[in-house]
Amino acid sequence: MAKSKKRFTADISTSKKNIFITKSADETRELGRLFASFLKKGDIVFLKGDLGSGKTTFTQGVVKAFGNKGYARSSSFALVNEYETGNDGVKLFHMDLYRLEPSDIWSIGIEEYVYGENISLIEWADRLTGDAKNDNTWSVDIKAGGETREIIIKKRV
Ligand SMILES: Nc1ncnc2c1ncn2[C@@H]1O[C@H](COP(=O)(O)OP(=O)(O)O)[C@@H](O)[C@H]1O
Numbered sequence: 001m002a003k004s005k006k007r008f009t010a011d012i013s014t015s016k017k018n019i020f021i022t023k024s025a026d027e028t029r030e031l032g033r034l035f036a037s038f039l040k041k042g043d044i045v046f047l048k049g050d051l052g053s054g055k056t057t058f059t060q061g062v063v064k065a066f067g068n069k070g071y072a073r074s075s076s077f078a079l080v081n082e083y084e085t086g087n088d089g090v091k092l093f094h095m096d097l098y099r100l101e102p103s104d105i106w107s108i109g110i111e112e113y114v115y116g117e118n119i120s121l122i123e124w125a126d127r128l129t130g131d132a133k134n135d136n137t138w139s140v141d142i143k144a145g146g147e148t149r150e151i152i153i154k155k156r157v
């Protein structure tokens with residue numbers, strides 16, 4: 001068991017389940033930063049885990065990796081946060097569907113994000129019903145216990 005639990009290596013394989021342990025919010029941000037280098041245009045990241053598990057914290061690291069100075073805000077206020085990636089025309093979207101009813105999800109025009117040539121990180125993506133997945137879908141699943149987080153990253157193809 002222990003040997004599969006890596007800390008801070010950029011060794012994120014797209015063909016297997018990658019398990020990481022972080023011991024602080026900063027470590028989770030750092031993992032997000034390393035993970036960002038695997039993201040390509042059109043990718044969608046489904047962030048899973050309970051409220052307070054670290055989905056927004058992980059996203060902060062991803063946002064930072066793309067050269068954005070601002071942090072990803074907890075998107076309870078704005079439904080969608082938008083960032084530049086530095087790659088012309090490719091935007092990074094961070095959205096939180098927590099407050100949305102499944103029936104309202106499509107009314108915010110989510111297809112534009114999910115099917116566009118952008119990169120999207122989605123909290124509470126289990127509210128996304130229907131075929132919002134594409135071939136470039138990742139899942140980042142966070143389990144919390146105290147200050148420790150077990151973070152499982154998988155590419156679902
Ligand atoms: N190892 C850790 N990884 C991420 N967050 C942690 C960790 N330890 C403590 N925390 C705290 O847990 C909270 C996570 O909040 P947040 O990222 O907003 O969660 P979510 O978006 O999943 O609701 C923050 O207050 C953060 O400081």
Ligand SMILES: [Mg+2]
Pocket residue numbers: 055056057074075096123
């Ligand atoms: Mg959040």
